[in-house]
Amino acid sequence: MGRFEGGGPPETVEYEPTSVKDLLVEMKDTAELLIDLSYSAVLHRSTDVAREVLELENRMDVLQLRARMSLMLAARNPDEAERLAPVLGVVSGADKVSDAAGDIAKIVLEEIGLPEAMRGALSEAVEMLVRGEIHDDSPYAGRTLADIDLESETGVRAIAIRRSQEWILNPGPNTTLRAGDVAILRGPEASISGVHETATGKAYEPGEPAEPDVSDLERAVDSIVLMKNLSELAVDLAYGSVLFDTEELAEEVANLEVEVDALQSRFEAWTLQAAAEADDPVALRGLIHLGVATETISDAALEITEGVLRDLDVHPVVELAVRESDEIITRTTVEAGSELEGTAVREGVPETAVSTSVLAIRRPDEGWLVGPDLDTTIREGDVLITKGTRTSAAAFGSLAE
Structure with missing residues (x-):
């Protein structure tokens, strides 16, 4: 279990008859949100966002304990234990991602310090993400996301909502925003400031990014940004x-982990210089x-894949989760x-x-090209990592032949 980071004693966790499938899905969503929030906290020097990371980290601790309890009860014989072993790897890996995200948040909370050049580089590598508490008089309070039509009108999306101690991950169109909700918003910089002000009643003004003035530091910063992108991709692929x-x-997760390890070594050398x-x-x-912390995330992703790499059969609980998603x-x-x-x-x-x-x-002569704004021309020999529906995946694969 990860370290407790709150202001009081750890939450008491007792066994509850909970679907392992639902726990795995929530852990996956929580891990991905934690990565986004932790880097955003560093970028904007936001202690508020950093504290949300620690809230989510505590939530992950509870989820992984409940998942372990359920898995222990489900292993009734050696065959079941063998098929559940990969699921334990998923649980452990997600918890390590959570702990690494908490360590990133502490850079802000403990005022460890970070070069301005790092924030300048992160501003290009991290999507605009802000935290805001819905004000009592906000036009959004008491309305569903479908009614507000936020994404269509502004391009801004509510990716998570914290309601007291409960989290709503990937809120849907029927989710109602309430006064006092803490919303995590993602979207284009041109729109997100206005949405933040409408939601909270307070203006949001991001700081100006700085440019690196030391060549070795610039190389170190470039390395850490690439490490971040590759580690995030590794978690997705895992x-x-x-x-x-x-x-x-x-x-491919194993390939990414090797690449991140090599980047980590170069990064350390450039930082010392x-x-x-x-x-x-x-x-x-x-x-x-x-x-x-970034290198730890890639290690955790590799741990998640261990059962697949060792050719262990997939447990039915994982197959159930697959059936609910058409996106692969x-x-x-x-x-x-x-x-x-x-x-x-x-x-x-x-x-x-x-x-x-x-x-x-993954290009044979250049290595990995990764990022949300990927612009290039596809070449012979390129290995493409794509996300889409099962139907589109099959059609896209035929185009590559």
């Missing part, structure tokens, strides 16, 4: 490999914390002369008749 029992995706030139070397402590992650290799060769990708969307999103490209 869950995809388990949910869909796909060894190909698990192998930058310390010799920096006016205040102590300010680099936060950068080191960020590097260690796939790996596609572009063959010579295929229809995909020479196709442009703009902001992560390939210019094809097939609707899908390109999360990343």
Whole structure:
């Protein structure tokens, strides 16, 4: 169990007859939200967002304990134990992601310090994400998200809501916003300030990013941003490999973990070199914390895939979770002369008749290309990591042949 970070004693956790499937889905959603929130807290120096990370970290501790209790009761014989072992890996990996996100949040809460250059680089690597408490007089209070039509009108989406100690992850159109709710909002910078003010009654003004002035520090910062992107991708692929029992995706997680380890080594060297030139070397402590926590996230992703890599059968509880989702992650290799060769990708969307999103490209001579604003042209030999419906995945795969 992760460390308790609240202001009082840890919450007492007793066994409850809860669906393991539901617990796994909530842990997955919580882990992904934690990564987003922790980096956003660093970017905006937001102690409020950092505290939300610790609230979610405590929630993850409870989820993983309940999942372990349910799994122990479900293992009635050796065959069941063997099939449940990969699920325990998922639980453990999600908890480690949670702890790493908490360590990132502490950079802000404990005022460890971070170079301004880091925030400048993160502003390009992190989507705009803010936290706001719904004001009593807000026009949003008492209305459903469908009624507000926030995403269509502004491009801003409520990705999570905290109501007292309860979390609503991935709120749907029928979710009602209430006064006192803490909403986590994501969207374009041009719109999010206005939405924040409407929701909270207070203006939101993001700070100006800084530019690096030390060459070694600039290289260290570039490395940590790439590590962040690759670690996030690794977590996505890890869950995809388990949910869909796909060894190909698990192998890509292993490839990503090796790449992040290599980046971590270079990052440490450049950070130490930058310390010799920096006016205040102590300010680099936060950068080191960020590097260690980011590398931990990629390690946790690899742990999630262990059962798939060891060819253990998928437990029915995982199969149940798969049936509820039509969206899958796939790996596609572009063959010579295929229809995909020479196709442009703009902001992560390939210019094809097939609707899908390109999360990343592993290019034989360049390594990984990853990010939400991925712009490139698909080449022969590219390994594409895509997300879409089962139907679109099959059609997209045929284009690569």
